[in-house]
Amino acid sequence: MKAGLLDFHCHLDLYPDPAGVVAECERADVRTLAVTTTPRAWARNREFAAASRRVRPALGLHPQLVAERAGELTVFEELLPGARYVGEVGLDAGPRFFKSLELQKLVFARILKCCARLGGRILSIHSVRAARDVLDLVEEHLPPSNGKVVLHWFTGSMSEARRATDLGCYFSINAEMLRNNRHRKLVSALPADRLLTETDGPFTRLGDAPFQPSDVRIALDSLASLRGVAPEVLASTVLENLRTLVSEWDALP
Ligand code: MN
Numbered sequence: 001m002k003a004g005l006l007d008f009h010c011h012l013d014l015y016p017d018p019a020g021v022v023a024e025c026e027r028a029d030v031r032t033l034a035v036t037t038t039p040r041a042w043a044r045n046r047e048f049a050a051a052s053r054r055v056r057p058a059l060g061l062h063p064q065l066v067a068e069r070a071g072e073l074t075v076f077e078e079l080l081p082g083a084r085y086v087g088e089v090g091l092d093a094g095p096r097f098f099k100s101l102e103l104q105k106l107v108f109a110r111i112l113k114c115c116a117r118l119g120g121r122i123l124s125i126h127s128v129r130a131a132r133d134v135l136d137l138v139e140e141h142l143p144p145s146n147g148k149v150v151l152h153w154f155t156g157s158m159s160e161a162r163r164a165t166d167l168g169c170y171f172s173i174n175a176e177m178l179r180n181n182r183h184r185k186l187v188s189a190l191p192a193d194r195l196l197t198e199t200d201g202p203f204t205r206l207g208d209a210p211f212q213p214s215d216v217r218i219a220l221d222s223l224a225s226l227r228g229v230a231p232e233v234l235a236s237t238v239l240e241n242l243r244t245l246v247s248e249w250d251a252l253p
Helices: 018-027 039-049 063-082 098-118 131-141 158-166 181-188 213-227 231-251
Strands: 005-010 030-034 055-059 085-092 121-128 147-152 170-173 195-197
Touching (some): 005 195, 005 213, 018 039, 030 039, 039 063, 063 121, 085 147, 181 213, 195 213, 195 231, 213 231
Parallel strands (some): 005 030, 030 055, 170 195
């Protein structure tokens, strides 16, 4: 049987026609994690996701928005009991967002603590130029028994990737990161049982059009060729990894 696809990080609510994207996830058999950038987007995103069992909504507070929206942390905390998946959250120490890094750390630490307290959340985490800080905060506040971490578009060092693996993290890989030689080398060294795929659409583009969840096939194909396995084999591995991730969630106290 042909394995379906997985897009574990997609901004569904930022496409011009989210309902159409959901229908395409259903048609093309793409399990999709619909992340949000602010807690205020959660209700609408959850409605879109309800149209398909393949689409699951995630509650987020994007690090790039923390400077203006840290006040929405209370909304995040109110909504968290109803959210199994959390994202997009994390840290961004790139030049544009560096000045809010200290505030981002406070917000992210509080998000991790809330997730740990409730238990059983699966998080999609952004870590641009902040892999070490992200891992420090995860290690301090979210023990593996209290939640699961997926590092989205991870571009840290090889030793940070090993540390993340030891902490139980998964990695969601997109086509864009596989166009960079350093990141290709990093991804080729990750353990097979921690690999997931994503598009990060519509922020990533395929020619003139934003990546759609079904375009995650491109990430899958290039990841398969990088790792020297057939795309169908890798597709099964990715779905198996998703099953393990979710069942570890189910098994949490
Ligand atoms: Mn994103």
